[in-house]
Amino acid sequence: MKTLKVTLKQHTPLIHFQHDQYGATLRASEFKPRFDKYLTQTIERGNYDYWKRFLVGSVVDANIDETAGTSTQNNLNARNAKLMNKFNEGFCALDYKLKIVASGSTSQEMESLPMYFANQGNVEYKYDVYSQKDIILEFSSFHDELLGLIEKHLNDFLARTNFGSRQTKGYGSFYRKGEEPEKANYYFIVKTSDSTILFKSISDFYAVIRSGINDGLYIKSALFKYLKEYNRQWDKRSIKGFFYQKSEIKAEQTDHPEADSPLVEVNPGSRIMYKELLGLSTSELWLKKGATLTRENKEIQRFKSPILFKPIHVEEGEKSYYKVFIYLTPIPQEIRGKAFEIKWSLATESETMYMSDFFQIEDYFKWIFDNKSNLVTISNPSSLSKSQKSRYDTLNRLFNTLTKG
16 A cells, blocks of 8 residues: 655634644545545546546455356446446545644634624534644555546645635635645735734625625625626615615615616516525625515525635745635536525515526626726725725725736
8 A cells, every 4th residue: 555645734724623622623534525526526527437446345456266156256246336326326435545644733713703604693603723734644545546646636626625614715725835726717915914804805805796895884796887787687676676665765766876776666687696696695684674585495505606715825035925816616507597585574475586597707707807996996985984994995905916817
């Protein structure tokens, strides 16, 4: 049996349920199944004849005695057929052992860090773990060729993968020590070594490209502006048209004379959801109205964001900062056109909206890149408080540093 050793650096905290254990870190029980699935779906996808020699339970190299009878061969054939059926149904456990070694870590309660919401309400508090020391992956296998595949494809897997909870928002980022990810779609720079500031920056960046910011600092959603260019109606406008009273609609039209005001009559073309394709929110609290909005589909309770943030901590002499790589995943066709029942807690009747067939994440980000200098705008910057001005300036820097990968 041969062993491949790889040294990783942890770049952001990992939300971990065993935070209080010595050496708590990345878990082999999470890493190996995800890596196995990545390998079998990236290389010769669905090709059992290629992968059968590397699968746990393979009979390809079974040592059969020359005197073995027909029953023995029939038994091997049956085992092979059974394994092929399992593979076709999603089984992809590869025949290697993985050991992860970390010499030490620290933990903290997650309540103060942004973009992690499991600590809200009556739920168990979560903790993160962070190791400043090397983390060693040890892959051991009798298959030299399999170890070669692991060595060749590990970097791309790590670049497109974070671990633990809130993975797409940058938590649980690991990468090979001394290296940076490749083949990212985009990246931006966060000039800090403070992980709290990092995650607040990612949170605000994500808010601008999805729903906008309206928490004292008001910044219009970039997605609203994008849809407006294509004469598509913003989700929120449709929802207001469904559920607001006539007096509320009139007030909205006065306050927002542009295309953001809700319609009195909503046509079928206004029943399309775009924002939710960036990450499904099944329940939203509309604080100003004291109302809760829910989106329900019995088949779809969760939808992973097609945007992955991969923060890498960079040290250059006395300078250190985060380089946040962005990886985009095409939106699955299975979710497009799906109907969701929209419920408003202040109304007795529900409405139906549908996931967009039009929206493509790659096209949207190209538009963001082309318009990055005009996305973070407010009408009167001088009216901002000191903290709001700092946040506004930080957002402008993030978008201005947005670079194609």
